[in-house]
Each structure stands twice: as structure tokens, then as C-alpha cells.
Amino acid sequence: xxxxxxxxxxxxxxxxxxxxxxxxxxxxxxxxxxxxxxxxxxxxxxxxxxxxxxxxxxxxxxxxxxxxxxxxxxxxxxxxxxxxxxxxxxxxxxxxxxxxxxxxxxxxxxxxxxxxxxxxxxxxxxxxxxxxxxxxxxxxxxxxxxxxxxxxxxxxxxxxxxxxxxxxxxxxxxxxxxxxxx
Numbered sequence: 728x729x730x731x732x733x734x735x736x737x738x739x740x741x742x743x744x745x746x747x748x749x750x751x752x753x754x755x756x757x758x759x760x761x762x763x764x765x766x767x768x769x770x771x772x773x774x775x776x777x778x779x780x781x782x783x784x785x786x787x788x789x790x791x792x793x794x795x796x797x798x799x800x801x802x803x804x805x806x807x808x809x810x811x812x813x814x815x816x817x818x819x820x821x822x823x824x825x826x827x828x829x830x831x832x833x834x835x836x837x838x839x840x841x842x843x844x845x846x847x848x849x850x851x852x853x854x855x856x857x858x859x860x861x862x863x864x865x866x867x868x869x870x871x872x873x874x875x876x877x878x879x880x881x882x883x884x885x886x887x888x889x890x891x892x893x894x895x896x897x898x899x900x901x902x903x904x905x906x907x908x909x
Contacts, residue, residue, distance in 0.1 A: 774814025
């Protein structure tokens with residue numbers, strides 16, 4: 728009888744050991760420098776492809792006489808070409824990276840920024856790339872917080888909001904120990 732055989736109640740005599748390990752492709756020590764957010768203009772490559780395929784489908788549907796080719800194929804080609812044209816127009820090159828957006832956000836908020844994060848979003852009908860920056864002041868706990876939208880194409884601050892941080896960031900040791908206060 729081995730030492731890890733189950734007892735009559737279903738438990739084992741030795742504790743089961745399980746260790747979580749990150750897969751090799753997620754190992755943070757293999758990262759080669761700072762992450763660079765991909766540019767929005769890469770949307771143009773599939774957009775141009777879609778527009779060209781749509782135009783080719785429309786041309787073929789108008790030049791081929793076959794019972795398999797009808798007006799539906801022309802309409803589908805037109806839709807694909809219009810979608811491609813939209814992608815070309817919406818694929819604007821970003822001239823501002825997230826680090827520059829964080830600097831512009833701090834200038835707009837008017838207080839020293841401690842913790843902050845930038846997220847790329849798109850706004851408007853033509854999906855204009857915009858950095859959404861959430862920032863907290865440097866105090867511990869932070870007394871102020873702000874949200875800033877920075878245009879990633881021309882770098883202007885679209886809008887910003889700064890306010891007092893009303894979140895209760897204090898931790899009561901007794902409520903944590905008892906599980907209360909959540």
C-alpha cells in the first residue's frame with residue numbers, strides 16, 4: 728500500500744501537489760522591450776483588397792452572360808467595394824502613441840499624474856482613432872482622477888474631465904478578516 732492511496736473517506740494521506748506554470752509563450756522574461764501599439768493605418772490593406780475584389784465582381788457580373796450571374800452578384804460587389812472604400816477612409820495613420828497621449832492628458836488635467844492607463848478607441852462615423860486616458864493623482868490614496876480623450880491623428884485633446892476621487896480606498900482590517908464590508 729503506497730503513502731498516497733485514498734482513505735475510506737476519499738481523502739489522501741499526503742497532500743496533492745499542483746503547481747500552476749505559465750506556458751512558454753506567455754513568459755514575461757522573454758519580452759523584447761516596450762510594447763508598441765499597432766498603427767490604425769494597417770486597416771487599409773484589407774480595405775483596398777475588399778474594394779478591388781468588389782470592383783472585379785461588379786465588372787465580371789456585367790460582362791458575363793450566364794444564368795448563374797444576376798443582379799445580386801452586382802449588388803454584392805458594390806457592397807464589398809463600398810465597405811473597402813470606408814476602410815480606406817477610416818484607416819487613418821496615428822501620429823501620437825500612448826506615451827505622448829499620457830503626456831497630453833497630464834497637461835489637460837492640471838494635476839501631477841501617478842497611475843494612468845491609455846486605451847485606443849475609435850469615435851465618430853469614420854472611426855477616428857482616439858486615446859482614452861484614465862489617470863489618478865500621485866497621492867496615496869489618490870485624491871483626484873481624470874478621464875481624457877486625445878485624438879491620435881492630430882494630438883488635440885477632444886475632451887477631459889477631472890474630479891475629486893470619491894472612492895473609499897481605505898481598508899478596514901476587521902472587515903477583511905471577517906469577510907464583511909464587500
